[in-house]
């Protein structure tokens with residue numbers, strides 16, 4: 001549908017590329033990539049009007065035709081590569097932002113064991129003092145809360161501590177959510193962040209049966225390094241158990257659908273050139289070629305905010321370079337990078353803490369005879385009082401407090417620069433709302449500086465998947 005094509009020819013309206021379009025030259029061809037929907041075009045005909053517009057750096061241009069044919073112009077217009085006004089693009093961004101915050105969607109991050117954990121990871125920011133587990137009471141209260149919404153989508157993410165210390169809860173709660181979503185025609189998805197130590201094949205199959213299909217499991221490099229960074233509470237190593245669990249899971253037939261992101265937290269000691277190479281080689285022997293496995297390598301930050309006596313934490317400037325290098329190597333070993341999958345498929349990779357339909361939920365007691373569910377926004381700043389935005393009362397109602405407005409801003413354009421930013425649909429100015437809360441500044445994620453590199457990786461991913 002083109003409401004304005006004929007009118008434009010008469011009135012001579014001018015057009016420009018949407019700010020969501022990345023344009024770059026690849027050899028002799030111009031590539032246009034639209035961050036709106038990953039659509040892309042390549043133009044290598046140097047007589048093509050678009051080619052010439054790009055070569056001559058024209059900002060605005062009139063409708064063009066090729067041998068009396070407007071169809072290519074119309075295609076670019078329909079797919080929003082070009083717009084008559086950037087406000088058109090801003091309105092689309094606003095609509096998408098509204099959609100991700102829709103009250104027809106609910107995303108609950110359940111702290112099913114609070115902070116209880118069987119590991120004692122060196123860099124962990126949790127103090128593990130809160131160990132109360134969710135049980136039957138919490139299950140019914142959550143159901144009551146969820147039933148008060150008229151939902152189209154429900155996402156349940158399990159987090160901790162180590163959520164598999166309460167696997168019975170996961171199994172029974174998800175079973176209940178499957179029934180509820182079937183009754184109400186809700187699109188229900190579920191994921192878990194686990195250290196993987198208790199994830200035997202048997203338990204994994206039971207979790208898959210209740211639709212926990214997406215996993216993040218951490219392996220911090222080669223055995224010796226991993227065991228130093230992620231020991232059990234009694235100090236013993238954990239690498240062999242986790243690795244053997246993963247290998248057994250990888251043997252499940254292809255018809256068993258799941259996605260496992262292997263998270264690698266690294267520092268300069270654990271990610272030297274030789275170690276990265278050896279570790280990725282090992283992973284590729286056991287999980288390479290299986291698209292159910294992807295890798296997310298990330299430098300270890302000072303998440304605890306403590307003095308760095310052991311040299312565990314990476315300095316920001318070194319970290320950025322090594323993050324990029326590791327990510328490139330992950331892809332050169334044939335693995336999909338978690339980051340690129342996110343960009344290619346997800347509507348947004350902005351933090352859930354910014355969204356009005358996303359809550360981190362803990363079991364809690366207001367008094368010995370009054371149990372509720374505590375609600376926070378960020379799953380890192382657990383002890384920051386500003387993070388607690390309310391609670392779910394005994395009758396399943398969400399009671400908000402005045403902290404809510406620190407997190408939910410209601411606009412995708414958090415600062416002036418977001419208004420023309422190619423990355424806004426991925427970021428919404430919310431790469432880390434906690435950081436904004438603490439510093440008063442909206443910081444761009446590092447990806448913003450890697451526009452063309454990112455597009456090349458995304459197109460490569462799309463072509464191979």
Ligand code: SF4
Nearest residue numbers: 351378380432433434
């Ligand atoms: S607000 Fe920042 S620290 Fe908290 S969960 Fe989001 S990205 Fe992480």
Ligand code: SF4
Nearest residue numbers: 418421424427429444
């Ligand atoms: S914070 Fe930076 S990267 Fe994010 S949308 Fe705004 S300008 Fe773009």
